[in-house]
Amino acid sequence: MEDENNLAVLICGAGAAGLTLAIDLARRGVPFRLIEKMDSPFPGSRGKGMQPRTQEVFEDLGIIDRVVAAGGTYPRMREYQSDGTHTEKDIAERDDPTPAEPYHIALMIPQFLTEELMRERLAELGHRVEFGYELVGFEQDEQSVTSRLIGPAGEEFVQSRYLIGADGGRSFVRGALGVNFPGKTLGVRAMVADAALTGLDREVWHQFNNGNMERMLSICPLAGTDLFQIQAVIPLEGEVDLSDEGIMGMIRERCARHDVKVQSVTWASAYSMNARLADRYRIGRVLLVGDAAHIHPPTGGQGLNTSVQDAYNLGWKLAAVLGGAPDHLLDSYESERRPVAEAMLGLAAGLLDAAKRGEMRRGRELRQLDIGYTESPLTLNRPGRWGPLLAGDRAPDAPLRGAAGSFRRLFDLFTGSHWTLVGFEAERNITSGRKGLHIHRVGPGCELQDMAGHFRNAYGLTPGEWVLVRPDGYVAAMVTPDETSILQMFFSEVGLTDADGLRH
Known part of the structure; x- marks a missing residue:
């Protein structure tokens, strides 16, 4: 302590x-x-989805x-129809990872x-x-x-x-x-519970009465556990029975599946949906x-x-x-x-x-990969600049190769509590050492090589330009060697000191 x-x-x-x-x-x-x-x-399991960002x-x-x-990936969703048939679908788009976006699915x-x-x-x-x-x-x-x-x-x-x-x-x-x-109550009350149950396989997310909010029931296998997460819309008023027997009764009433048996409920909660x-x-x-x-x-x-x-x-x-x-x-x-x-x-x-x-x-x-802060006061965007990336955008990843032959990712350079300044085909550094700032150069004769052009394509830099990346992985500035004075002023605003501990 x-x-x-x-x-x-x-x-x-x-x-x-x-x-x-x-x-x-x-x-x-x-x-x-x-x-x-x-x-x-x-x-409980309440927040079970982890997005790529x-x-x-x-x-x-x-x-x-x-x-x-x-954990694991989300299973396909199986929607049961009233006639006893069912269909299956992915609950979200499933794209392949790219050099710029290594994490691509929830x-x-x-x-x-x-x-x-x-x-x-x-x-x-x-x-x-x-x-x-x-x-x-x-x-x-x-x-x-x-x-x-x-x-x-x-x-x-x-x-x-x-x-x-x-x-x-x-x-x-x-x-x-x-x-x-301020905000509003959205007119929906729901329950969520983590339960051990039998009668349903763990390969899919089971959805009953889709589109009928009064009878909707969702039973999802919880990755990393032997449990299922049960979700259902419930009446806006009155008590709801969240015991083992109560939830079992709700399942039988809404999906007419007498083979599904709740063995135990480890956590349950009822709540009204709000946006505030x-x-x-x-x-x-x-x-x-x-x-x-x-x-x-x-x-x-x-x-x-x-x-x-x-x-x-x-x-x-x-x-x-x-x-x-x-x-x-x-x-x-x-x-x-x-x-x-x-x-x-x-x-x-x-x-x-x-x-x-x-x-x-x-x-x-x-x-959440497209979230950015381009209007933030912590961005240095040169008037008239255009390209795939602006200050305030999320800093993409890219594969690189070190001069000693090792494979590196741009994210490897960002990992840690520091700021990162990366020059593209830059002949020299544009600032002296500062506490909390890591400086790298990418290009022929530099410490890192852009083997397949992914760094150049993702950042849109021209030879000699530099990109400054914040500790939280967003671009703070993209500058030329002639704009170092602006960069020095910015360093003082965000607490980056010279190696001797002085601010200028």
Whole structure:
């Protein structure tokens, strides 16, 4: 546990967003505490879809291979008709990976397994979740936030430079800040449960009464487990029986399959679908991430993914400001991430409407690979520049070969907590060494070779140009050797210091 007198960040909530932020801060050496009011980890499968962009984030955080090994791909969906026949289809487009996009399809892994792997990674970095600690109040001034916690040993006061509310859709932090959470209830109430059952094979996702929202029933084998996830629309009012017997009765009534038997229910929940977005993501030294800032209907599998990427966006900015960068760098968190959440809410709500008609189809827009920040203040786009890539876009991958003969990926250069500056057929470096900046050159006579032209094609650079990539894998700038003065000013804004520790 960190010394609370030297605490930089207190993270309230140890779901996927809080864990992502904690891992990112841990690898940067930022002192923090991660608290969770529940006494034990979340036990359910609720967020089971992991989109390609989140897979890229998890590669950088060092857990992607573990996640893939623990989960699996989505099965085909089998839709049962009222006459006893059925049809099968892919639930989403299945494209092959490309050099620029190595992760191309959504993975399925239940949320409890994802968070378990994240806690393991956090432990490797020397930290842990503090379960059973509830935030019950806080006050802030210009220098710090003082938080009041109730934990196993009673009441304690914790002072930190920043407080992060990652405490879910019913966020205490958001409520205490007085931040509005406008949106709408979508007129659909549903249940979700993880259950051991017999009578259905695990090769497909079983869908009954598609297009009939009052009787819809979905039973999906949960990759990485022996369980099935059961989902069903339920009446808007009244109690719903989520016991083994109650769920068994619902299955028999809706699909007339007496061979399906529920053996046990390990977790179940009933909820009303909402689409809501916080008016603000930051007030002073307190910031909101994940479901505390936005809640989505489950259609499209965007909630957990958007939450992870919130935290990934915020982590490097917090570390930079704590290291001496201007505080207004943190304002870019809201300006970049809030529009993304707004777009994802619209997408998920549209998919829900399509599901009501039995017409839901998941396309490329769900993969989150096209999300970018081209309007962000943290972009340097030269007027008139055109090409396949602009500052603010996601930085593509590309295969390279090292001068010593080893195969490298561009993502290998990005992995870690640093910024990356890559010159294409550049004769010399355009800046001196800076703490937190890795510099590479690609081309004839350079350390790396663009063997098949994938780097050139993906980035659209001309010989001598440079691309600056942020720690979260987005392009910050594409510059010529004549634009180094602009780059130096930008470095100061984002906290990149000269090797001697000075800012210029």
